[in-house]
Amino acid sequence: MSIVSPERPIVAESGKVRTWLRRIWSGGQIVESCPSWCTDGHHNDGDGMLVDLSHGRDYGGTLLPVFDAKEGTIEMPVLDARISVDPYSDSPERRLPHVVLQPWEDEVMECLDPAAFAAVIAQIRAHCDRLDDVHAALVAARRETASL
Structure with missing residues (x-):
């Protein structure tokens, strides 16, 4: 396992633990590690607030042809799912892996255990x-x- 600098992009490789040095805005730095299931790129996670970090994996949804008054029929995703964890969250349920389900566009069911x-x-x-x-x-x- 190698540590990458925040300036280099982190390539998402499912099943491999990735680590990087992260500068914390309130001061200091920390070595972050992705869980093995995380496929997020973390390209913008080289510095920031601790609570801004999230790990996840998107599973997508199914696309259905839905009528839109302006566009005609357009493909809309339904039942879009993501496993996510927010390791520094104040909410205990967010610090454990959970599902974020988007039944349809712009509607979300969060923190499903x-x-x-x-x-x-x-x-x-x-x-x-x-x-x-x-x-x-x-x-x-x-x-x-x-x-x-």
């Missing part, structure tokens, strides 16, 4: 089961309409 995230997944899965029922009803309605 494993149990809370599992509950959200169960709700979404149950809703998808109900959507299967809607799909079956649509097929039946179209079949009925075609026979008229």
